[in-house]
Amino acid sequence: MTPRLRVARPTADLDALLPFYVEGLGLEVLTRFTGHDGFDGVMLGHAKAPWHLEFTRSDHPAPRAPSLDNLLVLYLPDRAEWQVAVARMQAAGFAPVAALNPYWDRQGATFEDPEDWRVVLQNDSWDL
Structure with missing residues (x-):
């Protein structure tokens, strides 16, 4: 069986994140939940992918990113697919920023x- 990955993090505002991850990155809302032991949340990803992102909101504080080098990296080896992904982010109103580590800007x-x-959004393959 292929392992599955969930990346989970808290947020102060679930609805404020959705345009970035859904309209910009093109992820799907897989499910939402409310009142689950004091947590509301949303799972984002692609239905057949072995991974998804989970964002939760509760009464506990949700800090902003601790550094400019906390990254979620999505590898898109096909140049045309990568260009479409970058254009989708920009069309959703999100402009690229300079990476702290210049490696990611190359x-x-x-x-x-x-x-x-x-x-x-990395235009490269992930060959380990």
Whole structure:
């Protein structure tokens, strides 16, 4: 069985994040929940992908990004697909920002969500 990955983080405002991740990154809302032991949340991703992002809101504080180098990196090896992804982010109103580590600017574009967390769209393959 292929392992599955969930990346989870708190947010102060679920609805403020949705334009960035749904309209900009093109992720789907897989499910939403409210009142689950004091947490509301949303799962984003692609229905058949072995990963998704979870954002939760509760009465607990949700800090902004701790540094400019906290990154979620999405590898898009096909140049045309990468260009479409970057254009979709810009059409949704999100301009690229300079990466703290210049490595990410060589073949990628970095974007900040409304809470200063960064996502890199990397035009490269992930060959380990």
